[in-house]
Amino acid sequence: xxxxxxxxxxxxxxxxxxxxVVWRIGDAPVGDIGGVSESxxxxxxxxxxxxxxxxxxxxxxxxxxxxxxxxxxxxxxxxRMGDWQAxxxxxxxxxxxxxxxxxxxxxxxAQDTF
Amino acid sequence: xxxxxxxxxxxxxxxxxxxxxxxEQAGRAADLLLEAYSRYPRALVLRALLAEHxxxxxSALDDLQVVTIAEPANSEARAIQARLFLASDDTDRARxxxxxxxxxxxxxxxxxxxxxxxxxxxxxxxxxxAAVLARVYMRLGWPELAERQARIAxxxxxxxxxxxxxxxxxxxxLGRLSTCETECRVVTDQAEDCVRAAVMRAHxxxxxxxTAEGQDLLDRVGQxxxxxxxxxxxxxxxxxxxxxLPELPSVKLSDDAxxxxxxxxxxGASLQSEESLDDSLGIDASSKVADLNEAxxxxxxxxxxxxxxxxxxxxxxxxxxxNRPTKDRAQLAKAVDNATNSPGSSEPPAxxxxxxxxxxxxxxxxxxxxxxxxxxxxxxxDVAGDTALNADEVDVLLLEATKHLELGPEVWKILGDHYMxxxxxxxxxxxxxxxxxxxxxxxx
Numbered sequence: 001x002x003x004x005x006x007x008x009x010x011x012x013x014x015x016x017x018x019x020x021v022v023w024r025i026g027d028a029p030v031g032d033i034g035g036v037s038e039s040x041x042x043x044x045x046x047x048x049x050x051x052x053x054x055x056x057x058x059x060x061x062x063x064x065x066x067x068x069x070x071x072x073x074x075x076x077x078x079x080r081m082g083d084w085q086a087x088x089x090x091x092x093x094x095x096x097x098x099x100x101x102x103x104x105x106x107x108x109x110a111q112d113t114f
Numbered sequence: 115x116x117x118x119x120x121x122x123x124x125x126x127x128x129x130x131x132x133x134x135x136x137x138e139q140a141g142r143a144a145d146l147l148l149e150a151y152s153r154y155p156r157a158l159v160l161r162a163l164l165a166e167h168x169x170x171x172x173s174a175l176d177d178l179q180v181v182t183i184a185e186p187a188n189s190e191a192r193a194i195q196a197r198l199f200l201a202s203d204d205t206d207r208a209r210x211x212x213x214x215x216x217x218x219x220x221x222x223x224x225x226x227x228x229x230x231x232x233x234x235x236x237x238x239x240x241x242x243x244a245a246v247l248a249r250v251y252m253r254l255g256w257p258e259l260a261e262r263q264a265r266i267a268x269x270x271x272x273x274x275x276x277x278x279x280x281x282x283x284x285x286x287x288l289g290r291l292s293t294c295e296t297e298c299r300v301v302t303d304q305a306e307d308c309v310r311a312a313v314m315r316a317h318x319x320x321x322x323x324x325t326a327e328g329q330d331l332l333d334r335v336g337q338x339x340x341x342x343x344x345x346x347x348x349x350x351x352x353x354x355x356x357x358x359l360p361e362l363p364s365v366k367l368s369d370d371a372x373x374x375x376x377x378x379x380x381x382g383a384s385l386q387s388e389e390s391l392d393d394s395l396g397i398d399a400s401s402k403v404a405d406l407n408e409a410x411x412x413x414x415x416x417x418x419x420x421x422x423x424x425x426x427x428x429x430x431x432x433x434x435x436x437n438r439p440t441k442d443r444a445q446l447a448k449a450v451d452n453a454t455n456s457p458g459s460s461e462p463p464a465x466x467x468x469x470x471x472x473x474x475x476x477x478x479x480x481x482x483x484x485x486x487x488x489x490x491x492x493x494x495x496d497v498a499g500d501t502a503l504n505a506d507e508v509d510v511l512l513l514e515a516t517k518h519l520e521l522g523p524e525v526w527k528i529l530g531d532h533y534m535x536x537x538x539x540x541x542x543x544x545x546x547x548x549x550x551x552x553x554x555x556x557x558x
Contacts, residue, residue: 028499028531040527040549047530047546050539
């Protein structure tokens, strides 16, 4: 099992999380949104965030390390650490701060290992 | 009414003709085979020897290059290459090829002789390195020791395809299929038409539940190795496997051709002439003929076919070096003449040989062309995940695939994954978006 799959599994088990996508730069994203694995939705979300990152870098603002947005129904948190990126989707009331710490910890460990 | 002969039988006859100095007949045998199987190694070696005889060293080397890609462990081809390089005054390459031939541990003494002559050494001065030990252990049926030595050999000589192939085979025999597959991919990167690697990959695919793709890949092996000799050899070591070996093919001959061969069959003469086949060409095909005859006999028995029109083969227990009556040779010669001169005397021409047979990209295109959608989808996924492939080539293939609605939205997702792997998130987003909307388009 690859590390992306491991990280995805661990994040997915966190309370309040309804979807996660994990990938390493140069690999395809792994994840699910709303419990539908292998669907293109996870890849679409990852690619959308990747596009945003590309735009921000291109206009000279540097590299996005964290991205957060909220809709009427959900919160979404995307974190980048080195070559690793993870996106979490959860309900409107999830504890984003705790989730941020956990994700950062996992990506940091992955970055150190590979 | 047409009759048929196995390609290997015609190849043996062609080598026999060459040994007798009958270049015309040998050439006809080669042409007959290559018309049906343009990459058949035995036919290419025969043509290379003919070219060498005519002094066309470049053509001979070209043919042998194709052989060594399909069969990296073909020691005879390497030895002949060495001789040709030497004749072309390319001493470095001659010595390299000769050394390689020796490290393949040839069982044919004439091959050994050629290689030693090129290197200008005696057999007892040869170095026994890890590559040699690996091959010896493999032959002895000790895959654990073979793996150990092959691993060392690969680290010492990473550019050597034959060494890596030995390593892959050792892994395969040990059941370490994932690592074997990785090594087979590297072999295929360097030698795209390598038959042995393709057979192992086909088996691994079938073991993973992808039997249809494995069978398809195995079937493609037949474009190079029409009698599936390598496949039979490898798969025979398994107690059980899911692959089906296709029926042995044959080259169609006209009635006249068959009549010419029929007398030889009835009299039970071997294809061996009394004279040594070493003389003018330095290749001992005599033991090879015996080996091939025995192999053909075993294959015939295994397949359950008892075609009275097939040539009877001499087994090891029989006297091999029988004097072949002149009358039989003449009939055989007439048979090949008739086969090559009469229309429709051979199998339909092989497909365009410009593309390699086992290239995964070519394979994917072929599956799409044959409307094998499920298998195509899986192979496309493999293509997208193979980081060794040229990204532009993969782009073109996947974009072509998206034109086939039968492949469904999955192919857009595969394209999206490919774009993400190659750091093109905007293009990936478009592809993923198509993947989410494609089902709606179908329902309209």
